[in-house]
Amino acid sequence: MMAMLLDFWDFVQLQWAKLLEQTLEHIGLTFVSLALAILIGLPLGLFITRYKKAAGSVLAVAGILQTIPSIALLGFLIPVLGIGPKPAIFALFLYSLLPIIRNAFTGVSQVDATVKEAARGMGMTDWQLLTRVELPLALPVLFAGIRTAAVLNVGVATLAAYIAAGGLGEFIFGGIALNNTSMILAGALPAALLAVLIDFLLARLQHLRQPLLRPASLGLVLALPILSSFYLLPNSGGLLAGLSPEFAGRADGYPGLRHTYGLDLNTVIMGPALVYKAVHEGDVDVIDGYSTDGKIKTFNLRVLEDDQRAFPPYYASFLVREPVLRKHPELREVLQLLSGTITDSTMTALNYQVDFSKQAPAQVAREFLEQQGLWREARNGTGETIRLGSKIFTEQYILTEMLTQLIRGYTDLQVSAQTGLGGTKICFDALAANEIDAYPEYTGTGLQVILNTAPTEAAALSQDKDRVFRYVADRFLKEYGIQWMPPLGFNNTYALMMREEQAEARHIRTISDLKNYMTH
C-alpha cells in the first residue's frame, strides 16, 4: 500500500504538467457540454411547462437518451461526428439534458398555484410571471438538476479520452492498458475529487437563501464560459498523431520513439479500435498499430520503417508448458511444423481475410495449412486433451486454430480451445497456473511485460531479434518451466502508419523521414 502511494507520488511529480493539462481539459469538457445543455435544456424545460402536452414526449426522449450506455452512445456518434471533441461534447450534452429539462419543468410546475394566481391577478404578463416569479422560485430545483448533470458529466467525460477528446481518461485508459496503478490513480483520483468539489459547490448554491439566489445564478452564468474555455481544442498545426493509450504510455512505445528519434508529435489519445478509422478519415495523420494488422490493407496505410530500431522485435511463437512437451513428444514435432512459415505480409493477409472478408478463423487457418501442404484430416483420436488459449484478437484466433487443426490431424490428442482470454497477463497467468497448456505469444511482450526487463537492458537486447529470443526462451524455461517454440516467422511489432497518399506526397518512408519532415 505504502509502495503504491510512493509510486503514485512519483508518477504525479513526473507527470504533473500533463496532469494539470488533462484536469483543465476535463473541467472544460464538463462545462462546455453543461453550458450547451443549459442553453438548450432550460428553454425546452420551460417550454413544456406551457405546453404540457409536449412534456411527456420531451421527457421521454431525454430519458431514453440517458439510458444509452455512454460507451455505446460514443459509438453511435462516431459515424456521424467522427472522433475528437465534437462527439464527446455532444454525448455529454445529451446526458446533461434530462436532469436540466426535468428539473426546469418540475421546478416551475411546483411553484405554488396561489402565488401564480396572485401574479396573474395583479396583471403580470406570462413572460413577467415566468421571469419574475416562476424562474426565481424554481432556481433551487434547477440548480439541483445542473448539479446532477455536472457530476454525471465529470464521470462520463473520462470516456472522452477513448475518442481523442482528452481529459483525465487518458491516464485512466493508459493505466488500464499498461496495468499501471499509479497512472490509473493519477486519472481517477482527480476525476473523483473534481466530482466531489463540483457537487459540493453546486450544493451550496442550491441551498442558498432567496436574496442570494439571484446573484448566485448570475455568477454561474458568468462562470460557465470561463470554465468551458479550459477546453482548448487540440493543436492542429502540422501532422497530428492519434495514439492508443497503451502505446502512448509504454516505454517501448511512444516514449521509446521520442528517446530514439527525438520525435515530438502533436498527439491525441484514443481507443485502439478507433485509430485506423481516424487516420483513414483524416482526423489524424499518424497512428500506432501492429505491423501485421489486417486493417493496414483495408485502409491502404503505409507502415513507416523503424530504421533506428526503436521498437523491440515481437516475433510470434507458441508458449508451451514443459511438462506437457515431455509427456507428449509428438506435440513438439507438430509445433515445429509451423516454424518460419508465416511472413509479415502473409499474416497481414490472413488477418485481413478474417477481419474484412468476414471468413471464419478456422476456414482461414485451414486454407493456409492446405497451401503449405500441411493440412491433414482430423484423426478423431481419444488421447489426452491439450488446452489451448489465446488473447482476444484475430491473429491469436487464427494461430490457435492452426495449431488445433494440426494437433488433430497429426496426433491422437484432443484439443480444447479457450479463446479470448483478454490480454497478456490473463493468458500468461493461466499458463503458469496450469489452466491452459499453450498459447501464442510475442518475444517483445515476453521481454517487457512478463519478465519486466529493465528498459536499458531491453533496449540493448532489442537491437537483435535472435538475442531477444534466446534471452526470453532461456529465462522462461528456468523461471517458469515454459518453453518458447521456434518463431513462426513474422514480427508483429509496434509500427507507425500513415495514409499511403499522404506519406507518398511528403516522401515519408521511415520514422526518421517523419522526424525530418516535422522539424522543418
Place this chain on the structure above:
Amino acid sequence: MIRLQNVSKKYAAAVAVNDVSLEVSEGETLVLLGTSGCGKTTTLKLINRLEELTAGSITVAGVAIQQQKPEELRRQIGYVIQGAGLFPHYTVQENIAVVPRLLKWGKPETATRTHEVLELLGMAPAQFLAKYPHELSGGQQQRIGLARALVTDPPVMLMDEPFGALDPITRAHIRKEFKHLERRLQKTTVLVTHDIQEAFELGDRICLMDAGKIQQLGTPQELVFRPANAFVSRFLQDQLFQLQLQVLRLHQLRPFLSPEASPYPAAALTLPDSESVLEATQQLASANLPQQSLQLEATDRAPAQWATLAELMGAVAHFIPTLR
C-alpha cells in the same frame, strides 16, 4: 361600477356560471356567497379575466373588459386571494411594490404609498418592510396581501375568500378591521366567501348562488326576512336566529320600546342605534349590569330610549314571528 349582463361560463363538461346578471354600484361591497362549486369564484374571476366568459358581457367603470388587454385590466383592479399568495422570494416591500412596478411608478412614489398603506393596516413599516413572507404570521401575511392590493388605490377590489386560510380568532379580528377600512376607503368590492357570518358581516348586499345561478340578490335583511325561494331558506336555516338578530338594527326596535331615557344612565349600556341587535344583546349579556339595561343614544330624529334585555327581546319578537 361593475355590471354583469347575462354572463355564462361553460366548460366542456359543465356550466359553471349560468346567465348571471348583477350590478355593483360605486363604493358598495357585494358578497358572492355559496357552497363550493356554486360558481361564485368563477364569477369573480370572469371580472378580471382570469377566466374568459363564454356568453354575455361585463363592464368595469363603463368599459367592456373585452376591449382591454387582460394584464392592463387586472392592474387597475385590486386582487386579494385566500392565503394571500405573497411571493416567497420577495420581501414585504418588494411584494407591495409588484403592481407599482408593473405600472412603472417611480421609486419615491412607491415608497411613500407603501408606508401609507402599511400604516393604514396598522403595521409598522420599519418593522416589516425587510421581512420575507415566511417570517410573518398568517394574519400578517393576509394584511400584506391586502396592502399589496391597496397600494395603487384601485377603485375596484376583487377578493376571493380573503380570510379563508386564517384561524377563526384571527379571522374574526381581521374581518372587523377590514370592515372599518372598507367604510373609510369606500372601494367598490366584490368578495367571495362560503362563510355565511362573513357574508352578513361584510356585505352591503349578498348574492347567494347555487349551481351557477343567482338564487337571491339583496340586502342581508332581505335574505333573512324575505328569502326568495326554498334554497335560500334552507341555506340560512341553521343560523337563522343569529342572522336575524344580526341584520336587525336597534333603531328598528324604537317603536316597540319605552319612549323614555334611563333613570340611571350610569347603570345602563349605551349604544348608537345603528348597532345590530345581535351585538347589543351580546354586549348586554356579558356586561354584568344589575338590571341588564340598554340605552339607545339620542339622534337628530329620535330621543334616547332605554330597555332591559327582556324588553329588547319582546321588541325583537315583532320582527320574528316564530318568537311570538
